[in-house]
Amino acid sequence: MFNDFKLNQGRPVYIQLKEYLKRMITNGHLLENQKLPSTRELSVSLAISRNTVLTAYADLEQEGLIYAVKGKGNFVKSVETSKTPSIEVNWQEKMSEQALLAENLDLMKHGVRRRNQMISFNSIAPDEKLFDVENFKRAFLNRMAIEGDIVLNYGYAKGYKPLIEYLLHYMEVKGVDIKEKDILITNGFTEGLDIILSSLNKKNGRIICENPTHHSALKLFRMHGYEIDGIDMEDDGLDISMLQSLLTKNKYDFAYLIPSYHNPTGIVTSSEKRKKMMELFSAYQVPIVEDGFNEELRYSGAHLAPLAAFAGSGNNVIYTSSFSKILFPGLRVGWVLADKDLIYYLESMKRARTIHTSTLDQAVLYQYLHDGYFEKYIKKARSVYKKKYELALTSSKRYIPMKRITGDGGLHLFIELDDKIDARELLNKCSQKGVVFSLGNDFYTDDNGKHTLRLGFSRLKEDEISSGIMRIGQTIKEHYGGER
Amino acid sequence: MFNDFKLNQGRPVYIQLKEYLKRMITNGHLLENQKLPSTRELSVSLAISRNTVLTAYADLEQEGLIYAVKGKGNFVKSVETSKTPSIEVNWQEKMSEQALLAENLDLMKHGVRRRNQMISFNSIAPDEKLFDVENFKRAFLNRMAIEGDIVLNYGYAKGYKPLIEYLLHYMEVKGVDIKEKDILITNGFTEGLDIILSSLNKKNGRIICENPTHHSALKLFRMHGYEIDGIDMEDDGLDISMLQSLLTKNKYDFAYLIPSYHNPTGIVTSSEKRKKMMELFSAYQVPIVEDGFNEELRYSGAHLAPLAAFAGSGNNVIYTSSFSKILFPGLRVGWVLADKDLIYYLESMKRARTIHTSTLDQAVLYQYLHDGYFEKYIKKARSVYKKKYELALTSSKRYIPMKRITGDGGLHLFIELDDKIDARELLNKCSQKGVVFSLGNDFYTDDNGKHTLRLGFSRLKEDEISSGIMRIGQTIKEHYGGER
Known part of the structure; x- marks a missing residue:
C-alpha cells in the first residue's frame, strides 16, 4: 500500500489520499475489516499533515467506505465489489447506418495525418496568436x-x-x-x-x-x-x-x-x-x-x-x-x-x-x-488576414501551375490544377516534403474536383505561406512537368 | 434622421452611431448619393465627440456603405436594397414527425405556467444561492x-x-x-x-x-x-x-x-x-x-x-x-x-x-x-439539500394523505396519492392556490401514474417547502376528503 501513491501538484492532498484509498477499496485491494494505518502513522510515512489524513478518513467514513472504532482505529467497511459475469458486446455490429456514415465521412479520421513541423494548409480556423x-x-x-x-x-x-x-x-x-x-x-x-x-x-x-x-x-x-x-x-x-x-x-x-x-x-x-x-x-x-x-x-x-x-x-x-x-x-x-x-x-x-x-x-x-x-478585434483580424491572403494569392499565382484560382478574401484559396493531376497523389508527394492541404474532392457533391485543392492560410506565418506554396509548386513541376 | 437615436450604456458610441447609419442605409431610408451631416455638425447635434463621428464614418466607408468627396463631405453609396418578391412558406406543414413529436412532448410548452410568487416544486435544478x-x-x-x-x-x-x-x-x-x-x-x-x-x-x-x-x-x-x-x-x-x-x-x-x-x-x-x-x-x-x-x-x-x-x-x-x-x-x-x-x-x-x-x-x-x-462545494450542497430533503419528507408525511412516498435523498420526492385522485386536476386546483408540482404521469412509459406527483425542493426556501406542501395537503383534503 502507498508505494504507488504520487502527489499531483495543485490538487488538495486530502482529496488525492481519499481517492487513492477509495480506489483500493472499490477495487477490492483492501479487504473488509482490514485496519487502515493510524492517522499519525500515515502522516509521518507520507510526509503530509495529520489534519489532511483526518479529513480524508472523515470523508471516507461519510461515503460509507470505512468505519471507526473508538480507541482502535479505522477499518474498511463491507463494500460490494463482486463483478457479474463479464459479457462482451460487439459494438461495431450494433452501429446504425448513420453512425457508420459519420465515421466513414470523418475527415479527421481518414485524412492525411499532419505531423509536427509540417506546413499545414488544412486549417481555416483563426490564428490563436490573434x-x-x-x-x-x-x-x-x-x-x-x-x-x-x-x-x-x-x-x-x-x-x-x-x-x-x-x-x-x-x-x-x-x-x-x-x-x-x-x-x-x-x-x-x-x-x-x-x-x-x-x-x-x-x-x-x-x-x-x-x-x-x-x-x-x-x-x-x-x-x-x-x-x-x-x-x-x-x-x-x-x-x-x-x-x-x-x-x-x-x-x-x-x-x-x-x-x-x-x-x-x-x-x-x-x-x-x-x-x-x-x-x-x-x-x-x-x-x-x-x-x-x-x-x-x-x-x-x-x-x-x-x-x-x-x-x-x-x-x-x-x-x-x-x-x-x-x-x-x-x-x-x-x-x-x-x-x-x-x-x-x-x-x-x-x-x-x-x-x-x-x-x-x-x-x-x-x-x-x-x-x-x-469590432476592435475584427479590424485587427481583417488587416492580418488580408496580408496573408495577398501573399497566398501572389505566391500561388507565381509558383503553382494551375487552370484557375478563386478566393476573394477570407481565410482560404481554391485551386484547380490541370485535369490530369490527381490531387490525392499530389498530397502524398507534398506530405513527404512536409506540406499538406485539403483535397478539393472532399467538398464535391459528386465525384468531381479530383484535380482541386483548398489552401487555408489563416494559421500560418507569412514565411510558411510562401515556402509552403513554393514547395507545392515545385512538387507539381517535378512530377507532372507542366509550365502550362 | 437621428430623432430615434438612443444611446445604450456601456457600448462604444461609435459602434452605435455606425450601426444606426448602416441600418438606415441597408433599409433604404437613406438614398444613394444622399449627403450625410458633416462630422462637426453631427458631433454637436448628438453631443458626442467629433472623433467618434470620424471613426463611425471611416468604418462605414471601409464597409462600402458611404464614400467621401474631398472638401464636400460624406455620401451614401449605391447599396442593393431591392427586395425580391416575398414568398410565404408554411413551415408548420414542413415539419418532420420528429419535430412534431419534440414539440408535442415539450413539457416547457405544455406544462402549467409558473407565475411569479408561486411556490414551484417543478424544478430539480440546483439552488443558485449555493x-x-x-x-x-x-x-x-x-x-x-x-x-x-x-x-x-x-x-x-x-x-x-x-x-x-x-x-x-x-x-x-x-x-x-x-x-x-x-x-x-x-x-x-x-x-x-x-x-x-x-x-x-x-x-x-x-x-x-x-x-x-x-x-x-x-x-x-x-x-x-x-x-x-x-x-x-x-x-x-x-x-x-x-x-x-x-x-x-x-x-x-x-x-x-x-x-x-x-x-x-x-x-x-x-x-x-x-x-x-x-x-x-x-x-x-x-x-x-x-x-x-x-x-x-x-x-x-x-x-x-x-x-x-x-x-x-x-x-x-x-x-x-x-x-x-x-x-x-x-x-x-x-x-x-x-x-x-x-x-x-x-x-x-x-x-x-x-x-x-x-x-x-x-x-x-x-x-x-x-x-x-x-469537493468543498458538494459537502456544502449535501448539508443544505439534506435539510431540505428531511423537511420535505416530514412535511409530506404529515400533511399529504397518500398511499406511498419514495425518495432516499437527492433533490426530489415522489408521491402516490389515492388512485381516485387525478393529479392533473389537483395541479390545477393547487395552481390557483399558488403551488405547482410535476405530474408523475409525464414520467410513465404507459398511461399509468395519473395519481402521482414529483416534488422537487432544491430551489425552495425551507418555509416555502413546508407551507407549499401544507397547501397541497389542504387542497387534497378539501376536494377529495381523505384522511386515509
Missing part, C-alpha cells in the same frame, strides 16, 4: 459581476435572451427584416444545420447547393439521407443557367447556399447574382438555408447584403451563422434566424436534444460583443 | 492563464484531454474497470443519450427501463421511434420478477437505468438488486445505458458502486452522466464512458453534429474539479 484573451477575460468578469448566478444556472432552449436581442439587432443592421422572425442559439453552425435537417420533413429527399460546398454540411446531408444536386461555381457565384435547368427538372426540399467567402472556393456571390438566385428560388418555391460563414471577414469592397435581406418580408430564408470561425471556435455558439413559426419547432428539437447551449459561452460572447471588443 | 461563483471565477482565471489560447480555439470532438483524463480517473475511483474504455464529452447528459440513440442500430426497436423514468429520456426514446417497456419500481429498485418475465418475452436493444436517486421516484437501487439486475441483463445479452444522475448527492449510508463497476471487465454498460445537475447546469458538460470501440463511433457522430463541446466550459470545469473546489 486571440484577444485579455478582453475576453474582462468580458467574463463583467458578465459574472452582473449575473454570475444566472450564467451558471439552467437557461432557455432558445438561447440567452440578451444575446438573442443583440443578434436580432445585428441582423437588422445588415438589412434583414426581423418582423415575424426569431432566433435560436445553437452549439455552433453545425448543430443549427443538424437541427434544421432533423426538423424538416423529407418530402422530395433532394437538396440543391453550390458544387463544391462545405464538407461538414455535405456530411450532414448524406447522414440525413438526402440526394444532393450541385451547381457549378462561376467567379461571381453559381451558374444561373444550370440552376434554372435543375429547378425545372427536380423538386427540392431546400437550397443550401454560402454567398460570401464560399467554402471551399472563396467566391463572393455578386449582388446581381444574389438577386437573380433569389428570384429563381422564389419562383420555384424552394426555401433557402443561407450559411453566413465568415461574411464578417470582408476586407474591402462594396457592401453585400445577405440573402436573408433580399428576402425582405418573405420567410423563405433560414439564416445560420456563428462568430466561432473568426473569433473563438472553442466557444460553441451559433445562431439560426428564421420565421418564428419555424423557430418554435426548432426550439423544441433543441430542448429535446441538448436542453440549451452553454449559458456561460453565450453570456461571455454577448458581453464581448456588447462592449465593442469584437 | 453557487460558488468566486471559486468558479478563480478556476476560469487559472485556466486562462495556463492556456487561454487553447481554450478559445477548436478542440477535439472527443473532448478536452485533461477533463477526459480526470473523468477516467474519477470513474476508476468509483470502482469502474477503465481498461479498454474511453470517454466522450457531450453537451450535457441529454446530448450523450441522443448520440447513443442515433448511433445504435434499431434492431429490435424496443427498450426496457424503470417505470416511471426520466421524461427527457422517454422523449428521446419516442422521438427515435422505440417501443418502451417499463418495469415497476419497488422501494429498493425495480421489480426483478417483472424484469425477468419481460426479458423472457421480448428482445431489447438496450436497457436504460437510473440506479441512484432515480428520477422521478428518488429510489436508490440496493447493492443486492444491482447485482441481480446485472446478472439478468448479462444472461439475456441486453446492453445497459446507465444514467449516473446525481449519484454524487448521497447524503449518507453505505457505498454503492455504479452498474458500470459491477460489469467488471465486461463492456456491456454505457455510463452517462454530468455534474450539471448539482454543480452548474449553465455549463453544458456531460460524459459517456463506454467501450472504446463504441466511443470511436460516437466521436464521429459528435463531430458530424456539433464539432465538439465548448472548450471553455470543459476547461473551466476541469480546473474547478482539479483544484478541489467541487
Whole structure:
C-alpha cells in the first residue's frame, strides 16, 4: 500500500489520499475489516499533515467506505465489489447506418495525418496568436459581476435572451427584416444545420447547393439521407443557367447556399447574382438555408447584403451563422434566424436534444460583443488576414501551375490544377516534403474536383505561406512537368 | 434622421452611431448619393465627440456603405436594397414527425405556467444561492492563464484531454474497470443519450427501463421511434420478477437505468438488486445505458458502486452522466464512458453534429474539479439539500394523505396519492392556490401514474417547502376528503 501513491501538484492532498484509498477499496485491494494505518502513522510515512489524513478518513467514513472504532482505529467497511459475469458486446455490429456514415465521412479520421513541423494548409480556423484573451477575460468578469448566478444556472432552449436581442439587432443592421422572425442559439453552425435537417420533413429527399460546398454540411446531408444536386461555381457565384435547368427538372426540399467567402472556393456571390438566385428560388418555391460563414471577414469592397435581406418580408430564408470561425471556435455558439413559426419547432428539437447551449459561452460572447471588443478585434483580424491572403494569392499565382484560382478574401484559396493531376497523389508527394492541404474532392457533391485543392492560410506565418506554396509548386513541376 | 437615436450604456458610441447609419442605409431610408451631416455638425447635434463621428464614418466607408468627396463631405453609396418578391412558406406543414413529436412532448410548452410568487416544486435544478461563483471565477482565471489560447480555439470532438483524463480517473475511483474504455464529452447528459440513440442500430426497436423514468429520456426514446417497456419500481429498485418475465418475452436493444436517486421516484437501487439486475441483463445479452444522475448527492449510508463497476471487465454498460445537475447546469458538460470501440463511433457522430463541446466550459470545469473546489462545494450542497430533503419528507408525511412516498435523498420526492385522485386536476386546483408540482404521469412509459406527483425542493426556501406542501395537503383534503 502507498508505494504507488504520487502527489499531483495543485490538487488538495486530502482529496488525492481519499481517492487513492477509495480506489483500493472499490477495487477490492483492501479487504473488509482490514485496519487502515493510524492517522499519525500515515502522516509521518507520507510526509503530509495529520489534519489532511483526518479529513480524508472523515470523508471516507461519510461515503460509507470505512468505519471507526473508538480507541482502535479505522477499518474498511463491507463494500460490494463482486463483478457479474463479464459479457462482451460487439459494438461495431450494433452501429446504425448513420453512425457508420459519420465515421466513414470523418475527415479527421481518414485524412492525411499532419505531423509536427509540417506546413499545414488544412486549417481555416483563426490564428490563436490573434486571440484577444485579455478582453475576453474582462468580458467574463463583467458578465459574472452582473449575473454570475444566472450564467451558471439552467437557461432557455432558445438561447440567452440578451444575446438573442443583440443578434436580432445585428441582423437588422445588415438589412434583414426581423418582423415575424426569431432566433435560436445553437452549439455552433453545425448543430443549427443538424437541427434544421432533423426538423424538416423529407418530402422530395433532394437538396440543391453550390458544387463544391462545405464538407461538414455535405456530411450532414448524406447522414440525413438526402440526394444532393450541385451547381457549378462561376467567379461571381453559381451558374444561373444550370440552376434554372435543375429547378425545372427536380423538386427540392431546400437550397443550401454560402454567398460570401464560399467554402471551399472563396467566391463572393455578386449582388446581381444574389438577386437573380433569389428570384429563381422564389419562383420555384424552394426555401433557402443561407450559411453566413465568415461574411464578417470582408476586407474591402462594396457592401453585400445577405440573402436573408433580399428576402425582405418573405420567410423563405433560414439564416445560420456563428462568430466561432473568426473569433473563438472553442466557444460553441451559433445562431439560426428564421420565421418564428419555424423557430418554435426548432426550439423544441433543441430542448429535446441538448436542453440549451452553454449559458456561460453565450453570456461571455454577448458581453464581448456588447462592449465593442469584437469590432476592435475584427479590424485587427481583417488587416492580418488580408496580408496573408495577398501573399497566398501572389505566391500561388507565381509558383503553382494551375487552370484557375478563386478566393476573394477570407481565410482560404481554391485551386484547380490541370485535369490530369490527381490531387490525392499530389498530397502524398507534398506530405513527404512536409506540406499538406485539403483535397478539393472532399467538398464535391459528386465525384468531381479530383484535380482541386483548398489552401487555408489563416494559421500560418507569412514565411510558411510562401515556402509552403513554393514547395507545392515545385512538387507539381517535378512530377507532372507542366509550365502550362 | 437621428430623432430615434438612443444611446445604450456601456457600448462604444461609435459602434452605435455606425450601426444606426448602416441600418438606415441597408433599409433604404437613406438614398444613394444622399449627403450625410458633416462630422462637426453631427458631433454637436448628438453631443458626442467629433472623433467618434470620424471613426463611425471611416468604418462605414471601409464597409462600402458611404464614400467621401474631398472638401464636400460624406455620401451614401449605391447599396442593393431591392427586395425580391416575398414568398410565404408554411413551415408548420414542413415539419418532420420528429419535430412534431419534440414539440408535442415539450413539457416547457405544455406544462402549467409558473407565475411569479408561486411556490414551484417543478424544478430539480440546483439552488443558485449555493453557487460558488468566486471559486468558479478563480478556476476560469487559472485556466486562462495556463492556456487561454487553447481554450478559445477548436478542440477535439472527443473532448478536452485533461477533463477526459480526470473523468477516467474519477470513474476508476468509483470502482469502474477503465481498461479498454474511453470517454466522450457531450453537451450535457441529454446530448450523450441522443448520440447513443442515433448511433445504435434499431434492431429490435424496443427498450426496457424503470417505470416511471426520466421524461427527457422517454422523449428521446419516442422521438427515435422505440417501443418502451417499463418495469415497476419497488422501494429498493425495480421489480426483478417483472424484469425477468419481460426479458423472457421480448428482445431489447438496450436497457436504460437510473440506479441512484432515480428520477422521478428518488429510489436508490440496493447493492443486492444491482447485482441481480446485472446478472439478468448479462444472461439475456441486453446492453445497459446507465444514467449516473446525481449519484454524487448521497447524503449518507453505505457505498454503492455504479452498474458500470459491477460489469467488471465486461463492456456491456454505457455510463452517462454530468455534474450539471448539482454543480452548474449553465455549463453544458456531460460524459459517456463506454467501450472504446463504441466511443470511436460516437466521436464521429459528435463531430458530424456539433464539432465538439465548448472548450471553455470543459476547461473551466476541469480546473474547478482539479483544484478541489467541487469537493468543498458538494459537502456544502449535501448539508443544505439534506435539510431540505428531511423537511420535505416530514412535511409530506404529515400533511399529504397518500398511499406511498419514495425518495432516499437527492433533490426530489415522489408521491402516490389515492388512485381516485387525478393529479392533473389537483395541479390545477393547487395552481390557483399558488403551488405547482410535476405530474408523475409525464414520467410513465404507459398511461399509468395519473395519481402521482414529483416534488422537487432544491430551489425552495425551507418555509416555502413546508407551507407549499401544507397547501397541497389542504387542497387534497378539501376536494377529495381523505384522511386515509
